[in-house]
Amino acid sequence: MKQFIDYILQFGNLNQQQIDLISKKATVIEIKKDEYFSEAGKIAQQVGFVLDGIVRVCYYSNKGEEITKYFIDENNLVVDLESFDNQIASTAYVQAVVDTKILVFSKKDWTELFNIIVGWEAIVYKLVSHALRQKVERRSPLVTEDAKDRYLKFLEIYPNIVNRVPLSFVASYLGITQSSLSRIRKNI
Structure with a gap:
């Protein structure tokens, strides 16, 4: 949990009571190699933070080829944001590449944090912006x-x-x- 708290404190300030609330809402899950954190065709129901391990985001092309979009390793958020936020079916799979430990928040608990913690929305916005920037920086040079x-x-x-x-x-x-x-x- 300390890894996650240290990570989010880079994006804003929280008092001890808020940190305790966040800690109560999170659970740690273990995903074995090749198992899925979320799947295409299903609605993403949780936000995760990789504590240990690696997941990959992948999809199948219209020719049936498996394409890896990117990897997510330790100390990074893992969520199909479009699916999670809009409650629509995901278009990608999030699969453990090695045995992986992920700190997770359910949709219900994540929403409660938004409703209870003043400033949580701003922290999450900065977190998501950082993750999206990182994703673009990692993909863009590979194109040319x-x-x-x-x-x-x-x-x-x-x-x-x-x-x-x-x-x-x-x-x-x-x-x-x-x-x-x-x-x-x-x-x-």
């Missing part, structure tokens, strides 16, 4: 670069992930085949 440069950028962006996830997921994220990724890795 060649495969080798995309891989080098991946290593820079996700230094703690590359040795913890299957190469097939990295290749999918980079938009290349696994054999191309193997060649690039061999030549670096």
